[in-house]
Amino acid sequence: MTSSLTVGQLAERLGAELVGKPDGTIERAAPLETASEGEVSFLARRKYLRYLGATRATAVIVDREMGRLEDFPQSTALLWVDDAHAALAETLTLLYPQAPRDGEIAPSAMLGPGVELGEGVIIGHHAVVAAGTRLGDRVRVGANCVVGERCEIGADTELKDLVCLYPDTVIGARCIVHSGARIGVDGFGYVFQDNRHRKIPQVGRCVVEDDVEIGANTCIDRGSVGETRIGAGTKIDNLVHIAHNVRIGRQCIIVAQVGIAGSTTVGDGVALAGQVGIIGHLDVGDGAKVAAQAGVSHDIPAGETWFGYPARPLTKVMRASAAFLKLPELIRRVRRIEKKLEVDDDS
């Protein structure tokens, strides 16, 4: 299941500066505190420095930011790199290569009329692929997935198990869609008439561009009469909600449990931290950052970092937030002044 290489080979592949012996063999990766012989670990945060002295890892990838370290076991080699996370990604790709899988359509899978399959497509047990859908080369559809009518899925994209694509959904190449994601769902649109909410038919579609990853149980609505669109390279975590007609740019990071209301536009390279909410019909500019749990109710200019509820530029809110706990004391101070000046406090 895994490959192996020597400490020296790994150092060479990473362009790392090696301190220690180059001849140990590395077969797996593990955290500092639980690693044993044959395993490589990494150190990218000072907080975890305390585990270095006792680690049994054969080698440890260390971020140069840590500075020179003395306290590590003789049996452990250190690999100094400029970016420990990048080096870790590279190491894991070397140690845990994706097994090539032969294309196979499970006999229990149901394919509708007119389904087109590229080369090497894999379809899992009990999956359903409805009429008119096209799957590119090497697409993998997990067990018990349901892919609606007239969907298009680009080459090398993987749907994990139990995913649902509503009809007419388009997914680009090299995407990963995690278990339980629902894409192209009817948007939440009603008009109140005759004392009841009448559904506005949701006749648009959802387009996910190339290289997007979509987390488990995340829901993305289709357009009402146009598109909902997720830009290329954007990564979306678990349990996120993206409403109808939202447009997300390229290379965004959208952390778990974020919610984005209808028709809002998010630029390129935006980062939304966990549990952020954004109301509808707003513009979030390129490169903007929004802190966890913030509630956004105004447009955010490009490049700014916002925070709070309601969200405002970070610097402004931080000072007010720090002052917040002094509020009861401040009221006492004002009262004392009023007393001294004999001003009535409830006029």
Place this chain on the structure above:
Amino acid sequence: MTSSLTVGQLAERLGAELVGKPDGTIERAAPLETASEGEVSFLARRKYLRYLGATRATAVIVDREMGRLEDFPQSTALLWVDDAHAALAETLTLLYPQAPRDGEIAPSAMLGPGVELGEGVIIGHHAVVAAGTRLGDRVRVGANCVVGERCEIGADTELKDLVCLYPDTVIGARCIVHSGARIGVDGFGYVFQDNRHRKIPQVGRCVVEDDVEIGANTCIDRGSVGETRIGAGTKIDNLVHIAHNVRIGRQCIIVAQVGIAGSTTVGDGVALAGQVGIIGHLDVGDGAKVAAQAGVSHDIPAGETWFGYPARPLTKVMRASAAFLKLPELIRRVRRIEKKLEVDDDS
């Protein structure tokens, strides 16, 4: 898949005032900025007025609130209406009629003993309908759904794909339950005994009345010893959590990622915006509105609009919230006064 009609016919159906030629043909709907010949679009917000001048739509439905408009292409007809969203709903219903589908039970579907089926019932591939469940006329059960024992589903209700109803769940007529919704789940009830959490058996049920729509991946718990109930006509968005014994009234709007804790009662016509949280054992009165992300920890009287965390009546919070950013400056001002009066600020 779609019907078509002329601009004149559409104007007549909508009771709209027509400016422009009545003889264009309309086949689909599209947003202003991407619409082309043969498509109808709509304009209900000033923000999107900028797209009108260049639209290639054959006709545009315009809300009278927009006022008289001059800047639109000669080839485009305008249809003035009192409520553009209502007119859009009507237009989409005309253009995209739901295809009638013949009743069919997929051969791979599993039906338990004693299942009763109305006329024209459709059951998708690999769906499971357990013993003693009754499905009304024209009920549609999507692919890979699991419907537990002794459920009842009313006529014309649709379960999209991969839905799960726990045993004893009751769903009314004309409901739509989106993919991944879980209804009748065990409530979160424990008693702490002998240093462990002991589960309180959840033996109640969940009742969803007529004309309810339930969003993708939404979870609704069953009653602990009574019912959880969702009132007729209420619409629930994606990823909402509704705990055991909650009672929701009729014609409510519950936006994505709302959470309502156990035994809380929500009246008729209530609107809860996205990511609102409500703690348990509260009463939210008829017609109340709660702003996005608010955290409700007190009863809300009928008709009021609440906001904030902890949530309070909107008007009160708005003023305090506006004053919040002035807090650091206010502290400086008080310090200056104290200096002038020679009052010690830490007494």
Place this chain on the structure above:
Amino acid sequence: MTSSLTVGQLAERLGAELVGKPDGTIERAAPLETASEGEVSFLARRKYLRYLGATRATAVIVDREMGRLEDFPQSTALLWVDDAHAALAETLTLLYPQAPRDGEIAPSAMLGPGVELGEGVIIGHHAVVAAGTRLGDRVRVGANCVVGERCEIGADTELKDLVCLYPDTVIGARCIVHSGARIGVDGFGYVFQDNRHRKIPQVGRCVVEDDVEIGANTCIDRGSVGETRIGAGTKIDNLVHIAHNVRIGRQCIIVAQVGIAGSTTVGDGVALAGQVGIIGHLDVGDGAKVAAQAGVSHDIPAGETWFGYPARPLTKVMRASAAFLKLPELIRRVRRIEKKLEVDDDS
């Protein structure tokens, strides 16, 4: 489906003090306001006292905290207990015994090579259990579940319908995993290189210890290179997100829609209320409590109760929060003082 017993027998089993006749028969449980003859109800909160006078329940379990009650129907027996919730749990366990089910593997279930099954295992329709997975005695796998390669599930654990375990997931004994839960999902880890987010392979696993309950549509990520771990006896509600490398202690309570970011450690006996968010790499001490919707961005010492956004110790925040609404008035008061002292307010 249910058992029955007399009021006297129930009183004896609960060690309750009985007021009223011991000979009524009890067959089911129901809430005070809807209970009828043959049903037992309970009263644990003053709020519901108003329903006692008119109840038709044969017996009512009453918490001693309610004090002596006079207003109840002659036909109703009262059972006084020290802890009504514990007594209710016991009563429901007596009235609604879990039907023993014979082990059966549905013919439509798919088992991969090398799957090991304990005695009495039940596997539902269309479930998939992949190669190398081991299921302990009496494990129940619901319909349309997908259990990945090399998973281990302990004795007496139940996966409800449509659950997904990613490969290498370990679940202990006597756990309940609700419908739509996703366990062992890839964590959300990327490194930004060459202007794109490159995925860090997620090669760890997720370990759930004994006696854990996991709510519907909850997502728990696998470790990146180590473990994500949920301690024994911990209970997790619906729609919760737990990121990679998080460690949750024993006997915790994690309410619906909570989100915990990567590498955070939560001690034993911690209670996180609904919609709480915790950022990554923090420590939450044993026995800590966090109020609903709080946003935690600092370590929480053991035993403390925190509240707010950003979260801080409850007592501090409560006073500041109460003062918050007085802020506009406070600004007016300071302005008046400044006027009187002839201080310029914008210097």
